[in-house]
Amino acid sequence: MLRRELLKTGAFCVAFSLASKNRQAFAKSATPADAGNAAFSPNAFIQVLPDGQVRLTIPNVEMGQGIYTSEAAILAEEMDLGLDQVIVDHAPASPERYTMPLQATQLTGGSTSIRGSWDVLRSAGATARLMLINAAASRWSVRPDSCEAKRGVITHIESGRSLDYAMLVDDAQRQSVPDVVPLKDHRRFTIIGKPWQRTDTRDKVLGATRFGIDAQPPGHKCAAVIINPVWHARPRLQNAPLPAGAHEIVALDDCLAVIADDFWTASEVARTLSVEWDYGRCTPFDTAQLRKAMNHAASNAEALTARHDASWSGRTPAESAEYEFPALAHAALEPMNATVACRKDELEIWIGTQAPGRVLDAAHRLTGFPKERIQVHNHYLGGGFGRRVETDQVEQAIRIAMKVDYPVKVIWSRATDIRRDLPRPPFLDRISAALDDDGFPIEWTDHITGCSIFTRFAPQFMREDGVDPDTVDGADNLPYSIPSVHVRWTPFDMPDERPIGWWRGVGPTHNLFRVECFLDELADHAGIDPYLYRARLLQHSPRLLKVLHLAAEKADWHRPLDQGFGRGIAVGKAYESYVCAVVEVDATSTSEIRLTRCVCAVDCGVVINPNTIVAQIEGGLIFGWTAALWGELTYAAGAVEQSNFHDYRLMRMNEVPSIAVHLVESDEHPSGVGELGTAIASPALANAVFNATGFRCRRLPLVPAIAEHVQSNSGGLKQRLDNLVSSFTRQGGEP
Incomplete structure (x- = not known):
């Protein structure tokens, strides 16, 4: 949801910049005019809804690590909410607004999510709470320090009067954003540090959680990809009749895509096809040759110095050893997939990705469409492990979608997922x-x-x-x-x-x-x-x-x-x-x-x-x-x-x-x-x-x-x- 759309809801929004060097650089989203002000281009939003719930839109993606629960807990702690009162939404692809401070882009990885959002979410939550308390105190004509907040309700301690956050939305919009906001002392934490059940557990148990592979836009068809495990191999085009069950076969320079009404049919048709390959650009090698090449490089190629202590003199070692590490696949349980609809002047993508901004950049590069005409719907990820920061598979899906006039879901088989992986290097x-x-x-x-x-x-x-x-x-x-x-x-x-x-x-x-x-x-x-x-x-x-x-x-x-x-x-x-x-x-x-x-x-x-x-x-x-x-x-x-x-x-x-x-x-x-x-x-x-x-x-x-x-x-x-x-x-x- 874009910021202008948020403002139409009548909710109280606090915007905050994840990338800002000033951890308390906040902006009050009071009018549509603010949304166009570059100084208020936020990377995440706190939105107090009319029903009293608080919506948190964050750039981190959930791939099983429990980040949505943890970040909701940080916000709930400083806003004096219950964890059940916070709704977490996937952020849209927008590196300008959702860049992660420790990644310098909109990307989840490197165990950086909590490290990068801890200070920001605490400050954002505390700012929202203080503005709501100030709004209540102003309505009652009392001092703010005579009021307290608990589970989204502000109470005047002496008189017992109370107002919930939803009742203060309009008043809070008119409050000035405080320059300095005190954060809770750790000893007063009631949510942080407690063993909470994850907020997404129920939906996952019931099968309601939507992963990228679950996307089903109206009129979509499914594609099974035939791609050679040898890098740089190219399929030779063949004029053969369309097999039964296939809707069409799309030829790209590095693969063939068999398209059918469902993935099983597409996969079965793909199994029956005999494809000739051009290996002219390929470099055949085996594991023994790979190990030999690495050993030769270690012994003969130039080495860069990563650390050199001045006291090091190259003494004769008493002990030495050599260690070898192989290439490794990611093998996430959800195989690589992306669903793409390419229309006359716009592109829509359904995917589970660790790097929505990279997907947006790749789509813009391939299609030439303005980024504002490209929409990336991110989903939960069935395992990331670093594989889903890459865009090779979604780029393939975009290239296929550009050749058809309907949405196409491209799913890699397990064999393709492993053999065409971008592996951990040896x-x-x-x-x-x-x-x-x-x-x-x-x-x-x-x-x-x-x-x-x-x-x-x-x-x-x-x-x-x-x-x-x-x-x-x-x-x-x-x-x-x-x-x-x-x-x-x-x-x-x-x-x-x-x-x-x-x-x-x-x-x-x-x-x-x-x-x-x-x-x-x-x-x-x-x-x-x-x-x-x-x-x-x-x-x-x-x-x-x-x-x-x-x-x-x-x-x-x-x-x-x-x-x-x-x-x-x-x-x-x-x-x-x-x-x-x-x-x-x-x-x-x-x-x-x-x-x-x-x-x-x-x-x-x-x-x-x-x-x-x-x-x-x-x-x-x-x-x-x-x-x-x-x-x-x-x-x-x-x-x-x-x-x-x-x-x-x-x-x-x-x-x-x-x-x-x-x-x-x-x-x-x-x-x-x-x-x-x-x-x-x-x-x-x-x-x-x-x-x-x-x-x-x-x-x-x-x-x-x-x-x-x-x-x-x-x-x-x-x-x-x-x-x-x-x-x-x-x-x-x-x-």
Whole structure:
């Protein structure tokens, strides 16, 4: 809903700028004239409706992380409302009004939603509450400080007179916007910090929630896409009769779209078609060649310096290791889809996207239509994980829609979703350390080789020294007290110039694994307990030290384990949050290694809704363990070999261990949690496997690494690991 339309409702609106450097830069939306004033071009709105409910339109998208509930709670707290009195709406695509402060565009990702909206939503809610109190006090001719607000009702304390917010809409419109607004003391919070049920739970349980794939504009048809898994392959046009059941077949330069009345029919028709392909522009390669190319780049290509401490002198290392990380798919449960209606001079899009502004820009570029003639209807997302910040699939849908005269819903099959993914790129990391007499690092050298996402996606975020900050996140900002650190990055491109993309956890997912596993190796080399080893190095990082101690205490770290059981620990800072995970595994069986327990301690500043944070950490851990155990895209002749969940494995319910999440009480600014569990999951698991079996994993995923280790070992350990691999294979793993 546009601002002018909001004003027609007669509601009291408070506009606030998310991108403003002045966190209390508010504007009263009193007249249509205000809406045209550039100084009042807001990025979000609070609207008090005539029925007393408050509508919050926010730029963040909901993709399972519970952001709508948390942001509604922040607003309700400062406006003295009940959480049930706040309605949250998807924001329209309008980067000019809805740019997120930590993203510099209208985009949800990077665990930035609460970090970016905390101050703004609190100030906006407090401003609205104060203006409503002032309106009531003016009507009663009393002092504002003699009134109080509770659940949307303002009461004059002495006389007991009361008015609800809806009755004060007109009066509030005439109030001046206060320059300074006091915020609630944390000790007075009645909503923030409480375990509220999510506001979208009921609709999801009843099947009423609308995702992008549920869009059904009148007269629409469905398209199944035939696209080659080899990048740059082109279909050769064929003059063949239209198959039965198909409405038409649309040919683009890189794919064919079979259009029918429903997706099943379109898919079945697509299966029957035999398509010839032109591979003239393709670069065939396989996984072995990819690994060889990365190794060559790491050894020969120019490396950029990400961090160089003046005291670093390149001492001979006492310990060194090399870690490999594969390309990973996103594999969201809702496959990529978009519905588009292209009319004479306007475009309408129904989609679930993390980046509505990027969709708007892409549509404008492809069609040439003015942006005001392009409407993007955003929906709930059935999983994002960074995949839905991209616009490749919706661009394809727009190109198809431009060739037909009806709305068309384009859905990718699961195979297309995986094989045409913009994957998390592979990395090759070499790390070493010189040690003091006690076995602690005095020089730390780290060399990362891998693709840059920012170079393509947002080059303005590249550092002045040419370093991609994401590739070194968690490597050049170590929390440990190490006197001398030297970190380099060697850029690498996929052989076929295939675009790579963000993946849940981004840079810390590979950097924390390498750092935490190598630190475990150093502790083992020194003969020191890995928990105590970390504690010694974290004396100058009190928040990280606190979660380390908390997780160790709750996990009963020093409790002896029986033979064949293992316990691993990992700690890290990411997204301005602090986390420690302790994982326990059972390797006593000859047929499997089983995750039995995980204890996680988290300091994410002020806790908005503990239920949401616990759920995010649990989900993130499972996402990370899945990738650590089985996640890998392999290549043959330039094509991804995986196609569905039978060969791109997910962790199953019966494989998930008990998980206990402990939250640190804090008054610090809220920080990110959506990707925190994913980043810490794999190193804690790998360290536990080492503790149980003596096998140190330096190449993910774990199951193929175990298989490779088995081939070069013999004896009892070989037999046990052989059985382990057999067990994982029976459960769907690919050794």
